[in-house]
Amino acid sequence: MKTFLKEILYVTIVIVAVNVNAQSGAVQNLSNKEQAIISIAAVTAKGDLEKLKTELNAGLDSGLTVNQIKEVLVHLYAYCGFPRSIRGLQTFMTVLEQRKTKGINDVVGIEASPIKVGVSKYDRGKAILAELTGTSQDGPKKGYSAFSPEIDVFLKEHLFADIFERDILTYAERELTTISVLSSIGGVEPMLQSHLNICLNVGLTPNQLQQFIGVIKSKIDEKEGEVAQKVLNEVLKTKK
Template structure:
């Protein structure tokens, strides 16, 4: 079996002292996967390990990779992702996947944290009250998407106007206003949730545009897609790439 030295070293950083049983049961697969994911992919660009693992966690939540997420949380901690950042990645995912799909990841995170000796609950990160969250959420929308979001929560047909209201006060007012992640990081996490779950290309294109506007440039988003190909495969990655290209083209035309 010819797992490269680079792949071995990176695997050891992720999981110190751990030897995967797949090397015994599936040696050919282990060789190809480890060499690809932990050598060829991670050495493709100069993305920091911290950023890489934040995107991996968000991507695994998006694709419902519970077992791999459980394995990767300790690795993320080993590479400098803070417990509060991991919790914020999980919390924000609720707005994009719903509690039905995020509930297992919240339980897994708590189990891993307690096993690692991380005391729960973590320090609170909320910056709004129920009375303030609508105004703060609207401001977050404006900061991310531009002045066109002013009074967006009042728009739309009467029968569904409440959903735009909830987008402002719940999605953005409850989550994006929290500490622990910057707005730029939160938009990147959203890009990962959406690209991983698939079937939401209109929203993915909109959030790709938001990422570009906030300074996560086209090449960086392509690098994020590339780093997560081992976790979600090629079809959803290629769809995400198309959305990034579409978003960049739309911004160039405006």
């Protein structure tokens, strides 16, 4: 009888373990923090500062640190310009002051680690871009990089070294920020397509990107969401 009960218990444990494993490997969803990053970046890019106050409060309440949100707002200037970024930072300052008067002490969070020296910024940026895209950056320059070599230098030295190398945000979080801006401003579908591919390379799943579309539709507009959906559909077709 004892042996029989032990066998039943063993089978039950195995079934539970299998179910837990199946669930953990099933569908990955965007976390509340990731959804907050999307909303903050998208609304800032649109310049809707009143709505941004709401999203900033929600982001802090979701567990994002002050430094993580600052990093999102700084990161997006590379894709929608200093004016939107600075206005976003100024709005964030106001929100933090308002929360402080209510007795809310938000977590500041970690600072960026010191940047390694000894390797040129261009080479560091090139290595990071290769990691993001999964393709070598050692070939001859093509397209706009050949037409304007200076912008290739700026992109690799500043965007992919100075900005992406800062470890306050993960690559996945930076890419969520990027595609949120690109979806919101519109008219840059080729860049959006490239960065959606990068999203998949850095570990975001198709389901998470579908959720991203949902956030854009609800926080920005159905029109921008539909355009982004078409681009995502094309990207996912190539992955089948």
